[in-house]
Amino acid sequence: MFEKYLKIREKNSSVLLVGLDSDYKRINGDVFEFNKKIIDETHDLICGYKINIAFYEKLGPKGLEILENTINYIRQNPEIPIILDSKRGDIGNTAKAYAEYYFERLKVDSLTINPLMGLDTLEPYLEYKNSHLFALALTSNKGAYDFEIPEKLYLKITEKMNNLNKQHKNKIGIIVGATNSDYIKEIVDISENMIFLIPGIGSQGGNTQELFKNLNGYKNIFINVSRAIIFDENPRKKAKEFNEIINKYYSH
Numbered sequence: 001m002f003e004k005y006l007k008i009r010e011k012n013s014s015v016l017l018v019g020l021d022s023d024y025k026r027i028n029g030d031v032f033e034f035n036k037k038i039i040d041e042t043h044d045l046i047c048g049y050k051i052n053i054a055f056y057e058k059l060g061p062k063g064l065e066i067l068e069n070t071i072n073y074i075r076q077n078p079e080i081p082i083i084l085d086s087k088r089g090d091i092g093n094t095a096k097a098y099a100e101y102y103f104e105r106l107k108v109d110s111l112t113i114n115p116l117m118g119l120d121t122l123e124p125y126l127e128y129k130n131s132h133l134f135a136l137a138l139t140s141n142k143g144a145y146d147f148e149i150p151e152k153l154y155l156k157i158t159e160k161m162n163n164l165n166k167q168h169k170n171k172i173g174i175i176v177g178a179t180n181s182d183y184i185k186e187i188v189d190i191s192e193n194m195i196f197l198i199p200g201i202g203s204q205g206g207n208t209q210e211l212f213k214n215l216n217g218y219k220n221i222f223i224n225v226s227r228a229i230i231f232d233e234n235p236r237k238k239a240k241e242f243n244e245i246i247n248k249y250y251s252h
Helices: 002-012 031-042 061-074 092-105 153-167 178-190 208-215 235-250
Strands: 016-019 048-052 082-088 110-113 133-138 172-176 196-198 221-225
Touching (some): 031 235, 048 221, 061 082, 082 092, 133 178, 208 235, 221 235
Parallel strands (some): 016 048, 016 221, 110 133, 196 221
């Protein structure tokens, strides 16, 4: 995943991650065809796709079929990273079952996880040779102020994940929300080369300039934009616009 990310970042001059949060209630037609259209129009402009599993699970068996078809469609271009956004966090056989489905059957490149039950819950995923995980550290929702921020959990998680990333040779990254970017500088200060997955730009209202100010030159990032691109009248044009805005700050 890490090497794949570096190569596509350079090839497409992009750190933009497009989120396929393809809610059927906002789509006039077939969800898979909608996803294909987004992929066809954006694949040369982006650094990867993030698929939020919730929008597919709620459709039942048909949704899981669409999920698998979408992943297989993206995989026709093996250079493009696929991140499955599921935020799983469980122990023992449960984690092993999740890991088998995501990394053996779906063959995604990375998975979002919730690390609060401890490092042992991550081990079943890391047993797979080509697996990668993004751990929730600093989220973009208001609820981050309930536990993550006042208890400085985001720093404790970052430290643990940084150490785990060293042990597992770049198989760990963290999620840090752009809407709470004032705290990202502290995270950068104790991070090394982990990839940051950064949601919150676009429909959630994160400020790009403030984000990059606090990133302070940190380069290993994905910036995820979902609804603001995929539900725009012209997804390709909108992806180009986000790329231009991001690269304006990223290159300095």
